[in-house]
Amino acid sequence: MKPSHEAGGSVHSYIVVALVLAVITYMEFALVEYDFNFLSPQAVIFWLVLLSVIKFALVVLFFMHLRYDSRILSGLFGSGLVIGVGMVLALSLIFAAFQGLSLAQESAGGEAEAAAEELIAERSLLERFLYPAPKDFGLDVSPTLPPPEIVGIKGELNLALTLPAEEAVGSEAAPPSEISAVAAFDWQELGASTYGNCAACHQPTGQGIPAAFPPLAQNLPLLYNAEGGRAYLISVLLYGLQGQIDVLGQSYSSVMPAWQQLSDEQIAAVLNHSLTSWGNDDLLADFNAIEPAEVAALRGQDLGPQQVLELRQQLVLE
């Protein structure tokens, strides 16, 4: 009754395998749920991967019987497995390597862009995979230009141009003292570099992406010209925006992140930059650059993104 390919599995061995599987699942749970101070995060990940590989192998070898079955079957499944795992690894590698490159191109302007490209081109593929953020980037940028700086959005977006900690603090601390000394607020370059934070969504052209990210081109002048529009624009940056809005005949219902972590100068500069780029300046009734002090005045209100939406609804747009 029992052909050879059915041999090898006894109820006893099944029970043992099932118990091991249960214990391993509990161990995985414990590794994540409880603190094991003596294990580094890398060690925990190592153990998690190892344990799940063991589980995987146990089920395949014993429950699916591959251990006792023909090699042909192992070959069929194994080749799929090798290709599948290879694909996951290859894609992760490629993405890690090229995301830094494309973001650097989008966000840095002029000289900084060239410097970034050069820097990134110099690094080997493996280096880029291991250290997606070039550690010393920003040092090569000419001193007059504030280093392009990309602030992680809620800490999620790990971009290529993050500066070493002291550098970042330095660059943020320096401009205010300079600016208070100089009468006119010199926002042009700061605005262009800060816009690197926005380009991923609103696009380098300011056109946005239909139905996902509203355009800033043509749209901002309408808001700015309306009464209260100035304060609204600053509030959007300080507190974000959430809910349905209509922009140039298209409706958007999404979330604009808050940018509280930017300095007053940066917020004022990026707004001035957006208001005067992409042909927007021709649409402005009259333009007085937004000053850092205006941003500072609106900080600390603790509005929510929905309240900012209400501000927008109160604007009378032409």
Place this chain on the structure above:
Amino acid sequence: MNHTAAHGVAEPLEHRSTNIPDRKILMWAFLGSDVMFFGALIASYVVYKGRSLTGPYPAEILDIPLTTISTFVLLMSSFLMVLALHALRENDIPRFRLWTFGVCLFGAIFLGFQVYEFRAFFQEGLSLQGNLFGSTFFLLTGTHGVHVSIGVLWLMSLLIGSYLRPIIRKDALNLEIAGLYWHFVDIVWIVIFTVVYLVEFV
């Protein structure tokens, strides 16, 4: 290797130079290709991991205790699956039915957990089009859920069939093949559980 004597007519093509039933080879070939399919979905999850620009973020909503339980349920259904096959081969029909019913039940419980989880996530604001996490998460776990559902329906049809027609030897092969599929769904979940859930909380 004398089973053709008893039921040779039922399986005229079973003897091959490989000595493996064709349908079993076919199932393994399918599983090999399905690995690649899931590989693509897992790759897209991994590649977009941590790149959502807006919430909800995985660490805010994934629930490890709950998912550990549902993982355990699915693993145990695999255990019942081997018991069911073993019982059928031993001609122990009542046990075969009991265990197969158990597999279906555990599979359904797992799906219940998943429906509950999806609903909860939905209420937290996670959606297929809201952020990258939502898109890749729902695509991956949803595809897996569809696999589980197909497995439950398949095993249920075998179970019901065992009441409608006399059980023949070929049924053991049918059950074995359905079982391979079922275990496969289980190992895919083992990977998802680690990659999507556990690693998030390290």
